[in-house]
Amino acid sequence: MVDGAVGTGGEPEPSDSLRTFGAVVQGLREHAGLSREEFGELVRFSKHTVASVELGRRMPDPVFVERAEEALGMAGVLRKAAGRLERQPGLAAWFRRWARLEALAITLYTYECRLVPGLLQTEAYARQLFVDELPPLGDEQIEAQWAARSERQRLLRERPNTTFSFILEEHLFLRHTGGVEVTRELIDHILAITELRNIEIQVMPLVRESHAGLHGPLQLLETPENQWFAYLEGQQSGQLINDRKVVSVLQRRYARMRAQALSPECSVSLLRRMRGDL
Structure with a gap:
């Protein structure tokens, strides 16, 4: 999940x-x-x-x-x-509070090593993930999930004053989830997103002797009140963290990963080369 x-x-x-x-x-x-x-x-x-x-x-x-x-x-x-609104189609209960904070964030950092994060997914890529779910999802569930994900993606263009940073592992594109055509469309989509001034995308190279993100994926955000939160998600669960000491540790890990990943310019060049090889 x-x-x-x-x-x-x-x-x-x-x-x-x-x-x-x-x-x-x-x-x-x-x-x-x-x-x-x-x-x-x-x-x-x-x-x-x-x-x-x-x-x-x-x-x-x-x-x-x-x-x-x-x-x-x-x-x-x-x-x-x-106070009576407890329902949000397509989003798990454990994720809803984070989603509400995400909608207001002035800074949002995301590191992923499992798959391309939801804010950057194309419809074809997302639907492949939904189809691969076990136990299988019904058609209505898949539609609700894509609707919720598509709605979240509006943040990238509706919040031009929010700073977005994504660190993505190179192998996410080498896996060809959904097939070559889906991967080609996905890379084109992400390259288009890199042109937005408030969004920075970096690729962590496949070969890296030192890596600060080996504990797994993480997300960090800053609210308009300059309070920082972290979010860690596993299978069938998610953890929202507001403990300052824990968040500080995760911030330092993310900062180290930004230094270890390819620069935004080099990341774009790599994605273009990968796109050309498909």
Whole structure:
């Protein structure tokens, strides 16, 4: 189970409550005579995020709820309604809190050695992962998982002021998950993402005598309040860490890996060479 996808141990839950909450937000916003863009400025979220919440596609972050309360002059109505939202289609229960923090992060670091992380996946690559799940997933489960993953990926383009860093192992592309065509599309997709100013992608070379990431994959993020969290995910479980001492250790490991991996420029060159060899 990777990137909070839901398997048979935590099936996708219905999104009726999300749609209802979103409709309430939309109704109150329109009653106040505010466009999505104007409301977004008041709550300091993009109009795209506002739309995602109103359409029930996105779990509202607690900060969004608090700012919406203030902007719309509610007396705890939205706060109480949000307290009943426990459902987020396609995301496992253990991942939801991290996903909410991720949506607000001003810095997000990701190291992966098992597969290309969800924020960078193409649909074809992600669907291959879902098809390979054991026990097998049903069609509705696969659709819910891709919908949730696709929604998360909007962060890369909707949060231009957020700093994203990814360190990916070279062997992730040599495995050819899903076949050569899927790998070719995946590399093209990642090369396009590297052109965004706020995103840095580095490849850890296949041969490396010293490697600070041998303990496994990790994610780190910084909130707008400059608080750091870490997230470690295993099979059927995930661990959100806010202990400063533990987070500090993981930050140092990630910093060492950034120095050990290829530079962003060399990483792009390597990906282009790998693309040419397919």
